[in-house]
Amino acid sequence: MDKIKLGPMPYMSVMPTLLVGANVRGKPNYMTAAWATVACMAPPMVCVAINKARYTAKGIEENKTFSLNVPSASQVVKTDHCGLVSGTQEDKSGVFASFYGNLKTAPMAKECPVTIECTLFKSIDCGSHLLHIGQVVEIYADKACITDGKPDITKINPIVYAQATYFDVGKQVGRAFYAGKAYKKE
Numbered sequence: 001m002d003k004i005k006l007g008p009m010p011y012m013s014v015m016p017t018l019l020v021g022a023n024v025r026g027k028p029n030y031m032t033a034a035w036a037t038v039a040c041m042a043p044p045m046v047c048v049a050i051n052k053a054r055y056t057a058k059g060i061e062e063n064k065t066f067s068l069n070v071p072s073a074s075q076v077v078k079t080d081h082c083g084l085v086s087g088t089q090e091d092k093s094g095v096f097a098s099f100y101g102n103l104k105t106a107p108m109a110k111e112c113p114v115t116i117e118c119t120l121f122k123s124i125d126c127g128s129h130l131l132h133i134g135q136v137v138e139i140y141a142d143k144a145c146i147t148d149g150k151p152d153i154t155k156i157n158p159i160v161y162a163q164a165t166y167f168d169v170g171k172q173v174g175r176a177f178y179a180g181k182a183y184k185k186e
């Protein structure tokens, strides 16, 4: 197989499209983020890489809390807006209606079907970006997006990010922790 070198870059095949919620000077601010994933099982943790220049970074530093909000494909315009415009230029507190959970300082977007409320566990300085690791204190989900007590991807219809493009979730190709059982050594 022919391989070419693409050089070092922060590549990942697919990423989620999320909104990071943080209060900056007492007002909610939402920032689009794709560089995010799960960080730990016990205790439950998630993480997001945020450029030091972002307005959101100030809010996380100020309160030591933040939220990750999962928008639906139908919210792609508002979601992209939060990635095009900074809270330093425009008050984004009205783009999504906010609610607060146990922490009182991590704003969450009511319209998003799933929202993850976090306390800041650690911020790792990686250079241009700080990797913020958050301990999950609560997850709020729309009842309509739940199947058997769990968030249902087909009902949430989240936005997948790759190649500076938004996609929806494609077809199922197998069952995890199961498909591999069919493997046969050649």
Ligand SMILES: Cc1cc2nc3c(=O)[nH]c(=O)nc-3n(C[C@H](O)[C@H](O)[C@H](O)COP(=O)(O)O)c2cc1C
Pocket (backbone or CB within 6 Å): 017, 029, 030, 031, 032, 033, 034, 035, 036, 049, 050, 051, 053, 054, 055, 056, 057, 080, 082, 083, 084, 085, 086, 087, 088, 161
């Ligand atoms: C699809 C998309 C994904 C983004 N992902 C990130 C990210 O993971 N980390 C980051 O620092 N900025 C990311 N950005 C850029 C910020 O969302 C953008 O600079 C935003 O205006 C920052 O808002 P703020 O200054 O109000 O925090 C992304 C933008 C878009 C459109």
